[in-house]
Every structure is written in structure tokens, then in C-alpha cells.
Amino acid sequence: MNPHHHLDPSTVVSYAAGALAVEVAVVAATHLETCAHCRARLQEAERIGGQLVEYQQPALPATARLAGLRAAMLEHLDAPLPPPVAPMPKAAPYEDDDRLPAPLHPYFGASYRALKWRWMAPGVHCIRARGTTSGTLLMLKIGPGRSMPVHSHGGTELTQILRGAYHDALGHFAPGDAADLDSDVEHQPVTVPGTACICVSALDAPLRFPGWLARRLQPLFKL
Template sequence: MNPRHHLDPATIVSHAAGALSPEMAAVVATHLEGCGHCRQAVAQADGIGGALMAQRQGAELPEDRQARLRRAMLERLDSAGAPGRAPDAPKPSSDPDRLPAPLHPYFGTSYRALKWRWMGPGMHFIRTVGPSGGTLLMLRIGPGKRMPVHGHQGSELTQILRGAYDDVLGHFSAGDIADLDAEVEHQPVTTQGTACICVAALDGPLRFPGWLARTLQPVFRV
């Protein structure tokens, strides 16, 4: 697995600082299991954040210090040279039926045991609410299907577990992550041949321009 779509630097900084919700952190941790590039970036953010905290501790008000540290970490990450060796990933399971470990508290351990709910022709989902009140969605979209056009009223992190899809941002396949904000509006279209399974963390409802999707939104609570 060699992901081509990675976490946004701001998400990396938030994850390193422990500032993400548990639901967002679970999706990030799932991505980090298979992405050496992002594991290295998180390790750099950990090191940079620790050094900056040591330098600035007690020098500013807490709110100002937090904002300044965040900006400084992002600047240091942007200006960092070629990454070194990424921290080792957890040893992947040899069982193709086993879900990634960070998702076990929310969805269990097995793909086969997932209890899918019908969402539309060729589309199924599982919705769970995490400890912070954020939404985690597992989606299984059949090959060659078009999702409704939608935007986001908050942030969305979507990790591709199996299969692939295309949208205005490019081609996303197993191991890739889509790190989206409220500025993005897109329509994922799954590739032919196999269903696409992904997990998404949302900190706000989706925004649908189409009347049918808006009508059904309260039913599926997304």
C-alpha cells in the first residue's frame, strides 16, 4: 500500500497535539497504519511541538501560546526538508476479514460481521456516534455508483479501506485519505470492478444541493 493522498498539515498538527475528537483520531490512526509519509510528519510535529513548548513555556497567555505554537509548527513542517525514516507501522494483520484496529471500538473486528443498512441502490452504510458526539460512517458503495453531490458543514476525514473512487480532487484508492473542509463540494464515483468501502468521520452534517438527498438526509442522519 502506497497512499497518494495524505493528511493536511493542520490535521497532523492537531493530531500530534491531541486536539482531534476521538472519531477523527480513529480515522487518522487508521490512515497512519498504512502511510509512512504521514507517520513521519506526525513524528516531526511531535518533536517540533515539544521543542517549541519548552522554548515558550510561561512566556505568553495560554490562548495566544496555543495559536502561536500551532502556526509555528505548521511553518516548521512546511519548511522541513526531506523526511527521514518513518516510524514503524503496526504489523498488519494477515487476515483479510479483519478491520483496522483503530476502528474496533466502533465497528468491531470483522468485515463479515458488519451489519449494513440500505441507503440506496448498491449503497449501504453503518452510522455510529462516538464519545464526543461526532459521527463515524462506514460506507459500502457498489462499483460504478455515483454518490449525491454534497459539501460539508464542518470537517470530514474519509479513509479508503477497499476499492476506489474518483471525484474533482482526483483518484482515491485503498490507503488514501480525503481530508476535506467546508469549502469542498464533490461527487465521488466508484470505480468499476469492486465495491468501495471507506470510513468517514464528520464533525458536522453534510450539505446536499439536490432536493432528493436533502429530503432523505433526516432518515439517514448524515
């Protein structure tokens, strides 16, 4: 698998630092299972972070040190990667038709066939994760050829495509791809014909819908 859409560098840095919300970290870990590019970025972020912590100046206030470390790590991640010291481990959780990626097991179980989908809208079903206490972590199954409502984001939305595909103004998203979006993005995903699109999404704030009908239904859907 060779994903074309990756985690944002700031997400990689926050993941390396353990600073992501649990829900977002679960989706990031799901992407990292299949993406050698982002695993290499993570490895580099952890290496740089260790060096920067070792040489940080203790005289600076804690907040200034953290801001400086984050800025330096992002700067280094924008530079070309050196060759990896050892081959990246192969991970192919999508090859087994019934096995969900391992990071999702505590929240959704291990099997696609065992998933208990709930109707959300015509052609759209969802499952909310068990065991989370903040934010929103859910799996969506959207029928082929369906248009989702136009929306933007009150905060972060991180989505990993598991099966099927969709396209929007940002491009074509297929299995293994991550859509790492912030409040500046407005889009309308449209699933491709032929097969349902299954994805896992983490939200740290409600979506924003410009359409009046979607806004009226939003409290019911809790998105």
C-alpha cells in the first residue's frame, strides 16, 4: 500500500510527543500502520525530539522551551529525510478482508463482520467508539456514489480511509490515505461508485454545516 495523502507534520510531531487527544492518536496510529512515509517522519521526529530535549536550555520558561522544541522539530521535518537506518516494518492490515487495523481493536473490535452499524442517514451508517471519554471517534460507512453535506470543521478532523474511496476538492482518497484537516478547510466528500466507503474519523470539535437542513439535524447526529 502506498498512501498519497499523509499526516500533517504538526500531527506527526504531536504524536511523537504524546500530545494528541486519544481519539486523534488512534486514527494517526491507524495511518502509521500502513504508511512507511509517515513512519519515517515519526522516527525522525522522535530522534530530533530526543536531541533537542538533551540540549534544551533550562533557563528558559517551560512554555518557551516547548514552543521552541515544537518549532525546531517542524523545521527539521520539512527538510529531506535521510535514508532510514533499518528497513521499516511491513504492515498490511488491509490485506485480510475481515481484520480491522490493530489500533482500532479496543474501540471497535477486530472484525469487520462483527461491526454493528447504526443508521445515520440514507446511505450512511456509523459506529461510535466504546471506551472514549472526550472528543468523537467513529467509523462511517457511506454508500457508493453518495454526496456528504458541505461542511467545515470547528477544530481538527483526522480521517483514515479503510475501504472504498471518495473525492473532494482536496483530491482522491483511497484505502490507506489520511485526511488531516483543520478549521480552514470546507469540503464535500463524494464516494466513488461501486463500493461503500468505510473510514474512521476523529473530531475534537463539532462540524460546521452551511446548509440549514444539516444544521437542524446536527444535534441528532451529534457531529
